[in-house]
Amino acid sequence: MPEPIAVREIAAQSGGWMKVPAGAALRVVDVAGTQVADLFAMVAGDPGEWLSVANTRGANWALFPRVGETFLSTRYRPLLTFERDDSPGIHDMLFASCDAPMYAALGVQGYHPSCAENFRRAAGEHDWHPALVPDPVNFFQHTPVGADGSLCTRPAATRAGDSVTLRAELDLIVIVTACSMDVKDINGGTCTPIRLELLA
Numbered sequence: 001m002p003e004p005i006a007v008r009e010i011a012a013q014s015g016g017w018m019k020v021p022a023g024a025a026l027r028v029v030d031v032a033g034t035q036v037a038d039l040f041a042m043v044a045g046d047p048g049e050w051l052s053v054a055n056t057r058g059a060n061w062a063l064f065p066r067v068g069e070t071f072l073s074t075r076y077r078p079l080l081t082f083e084r085d086d087s088p089g090i091h092d093m094l095f096a097s098c099d100a101p102m103y104a105a106l107g108v109q110g111y112h113p114s115c116a117e118n119f120r121r122a123a124g125e126h127d128w129h130p131a132l133v134p135d136p137v138n139f140f141q142h143t144p145v146g147a148d149g150s151l152c153t154r155p156a157a158t159r160a161g162d163s164v165t166l167r168a169e170l171d172l173i174v175i176v177t178a179c180s181m182d183v184k185d186i187n188g189g190t191c192t193p194i195r196l197e198l199l200a
Helices: 053-060 100-105 115-124
Strands: 006-010 015-020 025-030 037-043 070-072 078-086 137-139 163-168 172-178 194-199
Touching (some): 015 115, 015 194, 037 115, 078 172
Antiparallel strands (some): 025 194, 070 078
């Protein structure tokens, strides 16, 4: 694998961002294994255009992301191409980011970190303040769909060092949160870090 030209470590239950110029690639690495990464992307300098999982599902005729396909924006423009998958290949585009109301509904009392909060903190650094948190691409999340259309969650199947690589089609701000969910067992029971690597 090529060596990164920039690296950002995202601690467990936190978020961070990286500027990814058009033509460059971003590798999202599950550092310890069994950790979901919620990914969002905004066109650099334009908070009105961002990655839309609804448009992506519709354009690709698929519930889940596949190598070779593109992630589309709210304006149906290609933002990222799914270039390489060095993981078991199980990802999600159905679930919203965890947030305070979700944890309250699950019986959590008091404060709990969330991907929604971590997204807003990172997005605010780029003057991106959407009324609603966009639905993310949940890399490494295992959410099987039953024959009857029912959904369930399973622990991520990734091992330490597994990754996905995305190629930017436009200048982007990419935000990734290391999923904070420790109530449901999607992160193997313990939340761990995610690493972002910018590739030429």
